Amino acid sequence: MKLRLHNVRLPLAHFALELDVEFTGQVAAVFGPSGAGKTSILDLIAGLRRAQSARIELDGEMLTDTAHGVFVPTRQRGIGYVPQDGALFPHLSVRHNLEYGAPRYAVGGGQSQFGHVVDVLEIGELVNRRPQSLSGGEKQRVALARALLSSPRLLLLDEPLAALDQPLKLKIMPYLQRVRDEFRVPMIYVTHNANEVMGLCDEVLVIEQGRQIRHGTPRDLFTVSDEPQFVLKNGL
Amino acid sequence: MSPEELQIVWFTARVAALSTVLILPVGVAVAWLLARRDWRGKSVIETLVALPLVMPPVATGLLLLKLLGRRGPLGGFLHEHFDCDIVFTWRGVVVAVAAMSFPLLVRAARIAFQEVNPRLEQIASTLGASFGRVFFTITLPLAARGIVAGALLAFSRALGEFGATILVAGNIPGKTQTISLSIYSLVQLGHDAAAFRLLIVSVAIAFVVVWCSELFYRRRDRA
Numbered sequence: 267m268k269l270r271l272h273n274v275r276l277p278l279a280h281f282a283l284e285l286d287v288e289f290t291g292q293v294a295a296v297f298g299p300s301g302a303g304k305t306s307i308l309d310l311i312a313g314l315r316r317a318q319s320a321r322i323e324l325d326g327e328m329l330t331d332t333a334h335g336v337f338v339p340t341r342q343r344g345i346g347y348v349p350q351d352g353a354l355f356p357h358l359s360v361r362h363n364l365e366y367g368a369p370r371y372a373v374g375g376g377q378s379q380f381g382h383v384v385d386v387l388e389i390g391e392l393v394n395r396r397p398q399s400l401s402g403g404e405k406q407r408v409a410l411a412r413a414l415l416s417s418p419r420l421l422l423l424d425e426p427l428a429a430l431d432q433p434l435k436l437k438i439m440p441y442l443q444r445v446r447d448e449f450r451v452p453m454i455y456v457t458h459n460a461n462e463v464m465g466l467c468d469e470v471l472v473i474e475q476g477r478q479i480r481h482g483t484p485r486d487l488f489t490v491s492d493e494p495q496f497v498l499k500n501g502l
Numbered sequence: 503m504s505p506e507e508l509q510i511v512w513f514t515a516r517v518a519a520l521s522t523v524l525i526l527p528v529g530v531a532v533a534w535l536l537a538r539r540d541w542r543g544k545s546v547i548e549t550l551v552a553l554p555l556v557m558p559p560v561a562t563g564l565l566l567l568k569l570l571g572r573r574g575p576l577g578g579f580l581h582e583h584f585d586c587d588i589v590f591t592w593r594g595v596v597v598a599v600a601a602m603s604f605p606l607l608v609r610a611a612r613i614a615f616q617e618v619n620p621r622l623e624q625i626a627s628t629l630g631a632s633f634g635r636v637f638f639t640i641t642l643p644l645a646a647r648g649i650v651a652g653a654l655l656a657f658s659r660a661l662g663e664f665g666a667t668i669l670v671a672g673n674i675p676g677k678t679q680t681i682s683l684s685i686y687s688l689v690q691l692g693h694d695a696a697a698f699r700l701l702i703v704s705v706a707i708a709f710v711v712v713w714c715s716e717l718f719y720r721r722r723d724r725a
Contacts, residue, residue, distance in 0.1 A: 314624045340627040347628040353621050357643050366639075367629025416629045 267292065267420065267452030269311070272321040276306055276476075283307065283317075283476035291469030293446055293453045295484070297460070297498075303476040304456040305350075308422045311454065312347050313340040324420060346413030346421040346451075350428055352405040354397035360408050361393040367416030380415060386448050387411045387441055403434045407441055414449060421453045427462060435462075442466055460488050460497055472498065503699055506675075507684075511703055514680040517592060518660035521600035522653055525607055529656075530649060533611030534641075538620075555605045559665025562601055566670045570597065594671035595678050599663040603656035610655060614648020615641065647718045654715035658708050 267289060274285040283303040296304045309315040311322060313329065316337065322330040324345075329338045346367075354363050368380060384390050387407045392400060400408065406426050413421055426442070427435045443466060446453065455467055463470050463484050470487055472480040480487055488498055503511075535541075536548060554562050570577040570588040580586045588594050618641055626636045642649075664682040671678035673687060681704045688697035 312624075312628055314628075340624070341630050341632060343628075344630075345628060347625055349621060349625065353619070353625045355622060355626070355640060366626065367631070412629070 267294075268323075268325050269294075269420065269452075269454070270321070270323040271307070271311070272323070274310065274317055274320040274322070276303075276310060276315065276317045276320070278303055278306060278476060281476045283310075285473075285478055287471055287478055287481060289454065289469060289471070291452075291467065292450070293455055293467045294469040294471065295463040295467040296454060296456045296471050296473060297458065297463055298473040298479075299458055302473050304458075304473065305424050306476075307473075308347065308424050308454060308456060311420070312345050312422055313338060313343050314347075344417070344419045346416055346418030348406070348409045348413050348421070348423045348426050350425045352397075352409035354400075354405055354408060354412070356397050358397075359393070360389070360395050360397065360400070363397065363408060364393065364412050364415055367412060369417065379417075383411045383414050383449075386444055401434075402430050403438050406430070406438060410441070410445060414445065414451065418451060421451045423453055423455045425456050425458070427459070428457070439465055464488060503703070504696075507696065507700060507703075509676065510679055510681055510684045510700065511707075513592075514661055514682075515707070517595045517680065518599060518657050521596045521603060521660050522607075522657045524596070525600050525604045525656065526649075526653055529604055529607040529652075530611050530642075533608045533649075534615050534637075536608070537612045537615035551608050552605050554602050554666075559602060559663070560669055563598060563666035563669030566594075566598060566601060566666060570594070570670065589670060590672045590674065590678065592671070592678060595667055595680060598666040598670040599660035599680075602663050602666050603659040606659050607649075607652045607656040610652025611645065611649045614645035614652070617648065618644045651715045651718035654711050654718065658711040658715070661707060661711070662704065 269289040271285045271287050274283065276283040281303070283306050285307065296307055298304055306315065310317050310320060310330070317330065317332060319332045320330050321328070321333070324343075327338075328336050329343055330336060354360075355366065358366070364380070364384070384393070387410060389404070389407050389411055392404055392408060397405060397408070410423075410426070423442075427438055430438060439462070445451070446466065455462070457463060467484055470480075470482065470484050471478055472487065532547070532551060536544065536551075567589060568574050570580075572578055572581050572587065572589070577588055580588065586593075588597055622644070623636050623640055626640045631639070662682055663680070664686070667678075667680060668683060673679055673683045675687075679687070681700050685697045685700050685704070688694070688700070
């Protein structure tokens with residue numbers, strides 16, 4: 267993955283998001299406290315918000331260039347998005363949620379992409395259920411599968427474990443690692459949990475109040491404090 | 503009930519249903535625009551849409567009469583080019599009850615659209631869905647209960663409309679006479695028993711429709 271966010275400026279309620287960064291890792295974390303502007307970064311990449319100024323380029327394709335009036339619509343970006351609450355469509359069954367963004371060839375039977383994703387995330391038994399009947403962890407796995415089935419070239423994950431309790435987090439993390447290793451889809455992973463960064467990511471951008479503080483590998487930026495807890499070296 | 507009374511009930515139900523069907527697509531579109539888009543002059547449209555709720559119905563009727571009469575700008579045009587008269591015809595009844603029930607539909611549909619989480623629409627677009635697909639597969643189904651409840655309210659309002667109808671369509675037995683107009687005429691003539699029969703039918707229909715509307719609202723809240 268080569269994702270460039272150049273000269274990004276987006277005024278938010280109490281500060282402006284200002285970025286100039288290039289992601290090259292397979293799974294890049296955007297790390298920072300709540301309200302730092304992390305979700306806004308994902309929204310800009312997905313084309314869900316328009317920046318005051320920005321050049322956003324993914325693998326050589328210009329997605330946003332405010333100076334030249336370039337703005338590729340969200341649906342044409344090929345970027346999957348898994349929000350914090352999963353945002354499953356409540357009026358559709360799990361199967362119909364999964365099929366929503368999947369090309370027709372991916373939905374057939376046998377060893378299709380559909381079956382593969384369902385197997386990897388172990389959601390085969392959920393497909394006939396309604397989203398309201400799923401647990402938090404199941405919802406996240408379905409949301410992840412739905413995004414994967416749209417064959418994205420980049421996957422945006424917005425604190426997918428934040429709403430889950432600790433035992434459930436430990437249960438879901440291996441699924442994220444399997445997705446990373448099995449599908450090789452580049453990911454931007456928003457979190458404020460250092461352990462998740464260490465367990466999943468190979469690059470991390472630390473932001474606070476909309477500004478990038480540090481950028482590097484997790485090993486460079488984090489240290490073990492109280493085993494097995496990781497913390498940011500020198501704090502924020 | 504006499505055949506005449508049945509004809510009045512049937513006519514009223516048909517014009518109320520037709521007006522509801524006619525205002526539904528426009529009302530849904532206006533409600534969506536008010537709920538989801540910001541534009542210059544939006545507050546003017548909001549106020550215009552709500553006006554029939556607070557204006558005296560006869561005032562609305564007078565405006566429609568001036569607009570749709572043969573000497574009016576729209577009525578004159580329709581008469582000249584399409585040989586189509588609105589005023590003092592069943593079409594006038596449909597237009598009058600549609601104008602009076604439109605705000606109720608828009609109000610309910612707007613709330614229904616506002617209650618749809620925009621994040622769901624955004625996620626649908628990240629999955630490659632076009633604007634139309636997002637609207638028809640996510641927004642509209644999620645707002646449907648509120649819209650149906652609003653349409654039922656609009657229908658019940660149309661059933662009981664009086665002030666605007668009498669100005670635009672008159673009170674012509676067998677032609678433009680609705681339940682409300684008929685009750686008025688019967689009371690004027692001292693035929694209280696017949697008026698009371700129509701009153702009971704009117705209350706029964708309104709009760710069922712409002713009850714259904716409330717049912718939709720309650721189910722929507724539970725969903």
